[in-house]
Amino acid sequence: LSDRDSSVCFLPLCHIFERAWTYFCLYTGIPVAINNDPNRIQQTLRERHPTCMCSVPRFWEKVYTVIESKMAEMNPLRRFIARRAQKVGRRRNLDYDRLGLRAPWLLELRYKFYDRLVFTPLQRVIGVERGNIFPTAGAPLSPAITEFFHCCGINVLIGYGLSETTATVACFPRVGYEIGTVGTPIPRVQVKIGPENEILVKGPTVMTGYYRKPEATKEAFTADGWLRTGDAGRIDSTGAIILTDRLKDLFKTSNGKYIAPQAIESRLGEDKYIDQAAVIGDRRKFVSALIVPAFGELRRYAEAHGIDADDNVALTADPRIYSFYEERLARLLDDMAPHEHIKRFTLLPQPFTIENGELTNTLKVKRRAVAERYAEEIERMYV
Structure with a gap:
């Protein structure tokens, strides 16, 4: 540059x-x-x-x-x-x-x-x-x-970092990057894997602490000075970091199976008929999801198949549309473990937004806010 x-x-x-x-x-x-x-x-x-x-x-x-x-x-x-x-x-x-x-x-x-x-x-x-x-x-x-x-010749350079590390911890190198990782640590930044597979970081770009919050600062670091990132992951044989999920986002079903929701949501993001998704399942019998359709694509599909596409509410409630998404989800998640498959889902007629407090300013889903707002819809999936 x-x-x-x-x-x-x-x-x-x-x-x-x-x-x-x-x-x-x-x-x-x-x-x-x-x-x-x-x-x-x-x-x-x-x-x-x-x-x-x-x-x-x-x-x-x-x-x-x-x-x-x-x-x-x-x-x-x-x-x-x-x-x-x-x-x-x-x-x-x-x-x-x-x-x-x-x-x-x-x-x-x-x-x-x-x-x-x-x-x-x-x-x-x-x-x-x-x-x-x-x-x-x-x-x-x-x-x-x-x-x-x-x-296609577009150099999407994947990286990873936190506010506490002044953004970048790792990113794709020019040569030898591995698709599926977040790259290798930048110079002078050290990374290692701690208990519960937590990614730990040390280096000159790491904060000295939270402003006027000594207790929070103490909790953020290990006894020997490594920053706890709160992210789970591992380091592969090339030295690249593979993220699993946010530790606080990882959940366990009532059957004792660990689920990484971001991995599932990332897969759903590949589908042209899905605009947004929030995976549910903490202490539940199975994994479910709240899905916001990509309504432009969905309307084209509906019109081609003689389904009324004028109203989002009616569209998402139509059994034919539900069956259509059911088939797509099965194909999208086919190579994932059976306990990671979405057994039930709800199609939402409106998107998650920053204004409603459901998204962060970088468009990540705020899980707690979504769970609270759509509590009834979630409960109906487990009845």
Whole structure:
């Protein structure tokens, strides 16, 4: 990165990730365009064409579902070309470029062909055709979605951190990153795994303590000075960190099976018919979920199948729509453990919002608030 790059700021500046990133941009001489309305971010990207921008997984999930929807509408020939381009992009970008290797000349030639025919037009529609890196953190992003964008030549750079660590603890390195991880620790930051698989951090970017809260500060650190992150995970053979979930979000069913809700929600985020999801099941007999449909896609499906699509309430209450989602969930979670499968779910006619206190300012679900607001709907799933 250098002063030849440009960035767009659309996350709240009160959030450590955007704030630290913007400080870095200003220090480096990277001009930053401020987007004040999150609903305009797609338009802003097409106006500004940034080479870099920090974001949260929800942004890329929405872009992915739009692309998948457009591909589904293509004629068979164009769809075949797009899928073929993805295969070539995967071989070139993940099997060679990711490892710092030079691709065989024929593969490189084919990649350049598909880059001009498919990838660059796709990037131009999003507004990232000049892309360098796009740091993404704050919640898990599905490995399948991460891989898709890398195949298309869009460098979604996955990372991990907390306010208490001045944002970044780890991120994808330029060479040797592993899809499904949050990268390797940045220089001078140490990471190890503590009791209950908790990720512990030490380094110059770690806070000295909470302001005027000595007891909370004491609880936040181990006796030998490691910060307790509250996140569960492990370190693989390459030194990359694999996140499991927030320790406080992990729950156990009444059958004694541990569930990592974010992993399930991340998988659901791959589906173009699902906009938001909250997985339920703490001390319950089985896993359930509150699901907000992607109503634009769902209406198109409903109209094509003769189902009244004018009213969200009627749409989500229709037994045919429920059966449709039941089949999709079964396919989405097919390779997960049986106790992780969603046995029952409720389709909600309205989305979770920041204004209603159901989402954080980085669009993560506030589980307690959702559980309180939809207590009746949750209880009905366990009757």
